[in-house]
Amino acid sequence: MILAVLHSEELRELCSMFGYDSELDDLKRTVFTIKSVLLDTESKQQELTHGGRDYIERLKDAVYDVDDLLDEFNTMVQKTKGMKGGKISKKVRRFFSRSNQFLVAYNMSHEIKNLRSKLDKIAKDRQQFGFSDVYVPLKRREETMSFASEDNIIGRETDKEAIVGMLIGDSECSNDVDFVTIVGIGGLGKTALAQLVYNDSTIEKAFDLSLWVCVSEDFVVEKIFQKMLGGKDGSKIEELQKEVRKLIQGKKFLLVLDDVWSESRDEWDSLKSFLNLGGTGSRVVVTSRSKKVARVAGDNLMYELKGLSEENSWNLFKRLAFEQGKEPMNSVDRFFDIGKEIVKKCVNVPLSIRVVGSMLYDQDESKWLSLKSVNLMEIGEGDDSIMPILKYSYYHLTPALKSCFSYCALFPKDFVIEKQLLIRLWLAQGCLENPHDCRSEEDVGEEYFSILLHRCFFQDALKNICGEMNFCKMHDLIHDLALEVAGKETIMCDSLKEKFDKRIRHLSFTVNGYNLLASTCTQLSEMKKLRTFFRVVEWKSRNLFELNLTIICSHLRQLRVLHLSRCISDTLPDTVGNLFHLRYLDLSENRSLKVLPNSITKILNLLVLNLDFTGVTELPHDMRKLVNLKHLSIIYCFHLRHMPPGLDSLTNLDMLTMFVAGDETCNQRDRVVMWQYEEVELIRLAPLKYLTIEFSDQGAAIHETLLTGLQPHCRLLDISIQKYRGFKLPLWAESLTISLPHLVRIHLVNFNCLTILPSLSQLRHLKSLMLEGISNVEFVESDGVVVPSENQLTFFPSLEELRLHELPKLKGWWREETNKVTGDAGASSVVVPSFPCLRDLVLRRCPHLTAFPSCPKLISVELFDVHEALTLAGSKTLVPNNPTTGLVLHLKKLVIDNVGSLDCLFGESLGGIQWLSIECFEGESLSNVAEKHARHISSVEIMDLRNCSNLNSLSGVVNHLTSLQSLTIMDCKNLVLENNEQVVNVMLWKSLHLLSSLTLNGLPTLSNLPKGFQYFTSLESLNIHHCENLEALPEWLNCLTSLQNLSIHECYKVKSVPEAIAHMPSLKTLNLIRAGEELKKRCRKPDGEDWPKICHIPHISFEY
Incomplete structure (x- = not known):
């Protein structure tokens, strides 16, 4: 953007008015030099002295100052473009004259001269710190070799077998040579896996010839041929081609191309044309960090490598950190728990584990404890550390992509990032290059997102129903990399009470539940260079946070992004109009916000305005002045009465989430304007x-x-x-x-x-x-559709999700008499086409619906207040046109709410169900249903029982739930979990040997936990809420050897914690929420009577 403005005609005319033409030309040259210097500094980050780092900060500060000044100028030019007639120079003079801002224009021209001098001085200092304006390529990684000791590689047996299967199995491709691409982030062990495969005895027998080539960034066919021929140099390309042809022609060969970066289809095609000379069954294994490489090479066989399992991660760590035969076996050894925590930080990445484990070998406990608290990226030195490996991927990005990636440091670890939000933030910060074709900047953003996804900077991408990528995450190590390359410019924090460097540019915070202190407000007012102020709101969080917006709008004048979701009490100050650099303003979920100040329309650079879930009743009358606005989101603004006039002048607007046509409070003129916009502009856009x-x-x-x-x-x-x-x-x-x-x-x-x-x-x-x-x-x-009975109907051929809510008169899909067909004997029957792809079905409050078409691929069903005679598995009076019998053949999830009978829901085809939820059930005994359909519920892994007033016992149910992993029982007022005198009931609970999560909520009959619960040795989470008659936690609680999280919520009769809790080393979290006064007193730190029992637990929470 800086270079674009520097070359603008308007800026040259402004400088000409005051004789600064030459200064402008010098500034262009200096900015170009600085851009080259900054590129050079990236490759020398590891070698920088303190003075060198300070120099880079001064250099970046100066560039930001130029950007701010030019942005200010650009805003003034936009105002002139709103004036009618005249050449640009006349407009400029008229604007400054009319606004009485001639002095401002002079000052701006003078500032350009001063900035140029400042930049020149800083640029000249580059040689003092060893920087150059000539970009020096990054040092190459060491070449890999084909040999690897299998004993040194742990946990990749399954991966090796999968790759070997791809190489020697029958190919579905028509090509003689197939490509198998192993893809993953740096440090996962792609090369090690390829080495295992290369040296496998099965592979050696299956191929006539095996070749290993380390490609790295030099994807040059000539060099690849040289390495295939054993490193032969000096030959012409024609001679190399002849020798390669002679080497592979007619032979079934295996070629490994390790560490490939090239995504050029032309380069790949030139190589593949020669490799196709090999014999049938030849294979090429490619290792890469880019999924696009797999697509270009031929992604019919792509293997995405994941991290090690937790068990294998621990085994690898033990081998490296301990002397053989002296590995800790359990938590009795003090190194066991420390080591487990350290391995957790390595997020199952073999390289991380190797670096950390090797450093800890033969070290004392103090070294282990210090490493436990250190950021993983700070571990190791030079080429032996983790960071250079990960940075190698970063260095291969273009400057624009580097900016986009480093900006992602704003988000916390494991945060679900919305793609459209991210692209708009990039747009607001000027990270996206101006397209030189017909594409929009948003299209460029989509391309950047796709590149970062394919190169494994993003992962766990989720698609929406339209097939578009909507959300993603970042691997923990990649997130650490983003923090590293973002440097001191970006801060992500949990609390605004922290002390911040005044020079930071981008600030995000996840603070919840308190108002800003005066000292914090003062600190914010001093952060005048801030360009991003972003409140990160987790999806599950509903916390509000009141912010002093006057401080922000009055002092943080350089802001480009202001994200204030759930931060505003009721008003936005008029001073928001002072933020003329602002591009992105998010006021969503501030439900008490009723009115926007008209001063918001002074923010000419505003691109995105998000008002979702606010209480606004009207938009500012002068909205048409926001000529650059691209996105206006007003989802669920239920109080918005009408749209402002003149929206048709917002020619850059490409997203309007809702249009309110007006109500009786609108005058007729407004209604006409809005109607014209709706009828014409909606289609024009x-x-x-x-x-x-x-x-x-x-x-x-x-x-x-x-x-x-x-x-x-x-x-x-x-x-x-x-x-x-x-x-x-x-x-x-x-x-x-x-x-x-x-x-x-x-x-x-x-x-x-x-x-x-x-x-x-x-x-x-x-x-x-x-x-x-x-x-x-x-x-x-x-x-209906009348067809011959042997024909198949085209019926919702792609439908995967169907929800019918509150259709009180719905009787069926269509009238039966319109769908009659005649069979061979002349008898009529009813054709009911099936849903061929339906996976999720929700029927709520459709009381007269008694029959439903067949759904052979259904996975999830939710029923709420439906007719008890509803046929889910087909009816004898209906003739399915699909040979697959039964509606619920593949059902995995069944949610039942306020349904009178359960028998009709369990047919012969209801096998393999994994999630069963029953709510408001008052029919026959649940135990009877369980006995009759035991084989149907034995596969259930998640069960929810809620508000079942007739449920008084689980004795006939639990013994069938042998696969159960999660159980929630809520508001079952008459349920008695155990009769203490019946020993048989104690033993029944042994069936739940896989149970890992148990929630008991609103059970007034529960006075003590059943003795049978002590057999839940796999239980990791126990939540007991609103059980007002629970008297105490049992002394056998330490039998729950896997328990990590214990939550007691509003169980006022519980007076103390048992002694057993002191002997539960696996317990990591204890939540005592709205506990009784005596329990709070006994657990108080440090003098509470029960404090010694719980002081070993890392996370203890008291909420009152």
């Missing part, structure tokens, strides 16, 4: 991908007229229409297969007057359908 239309409380005729004019572009993927009161749909909505054939998701909510829905079953791409609050519809499809 096509092609939209996502569209939500929510109607206000007008009459049916207005709704029908509005919806007719709101026909979206035919490329729409996702549509949501809410609160529609029309009696009929417009033509485009009735024939969606023609008007919107690419729809992937449909969400129709609160259609109170409609009696006939549009035909949906022929939408070939539809994956998700939700119908909610449609009061008068009796059948989903108005017409």
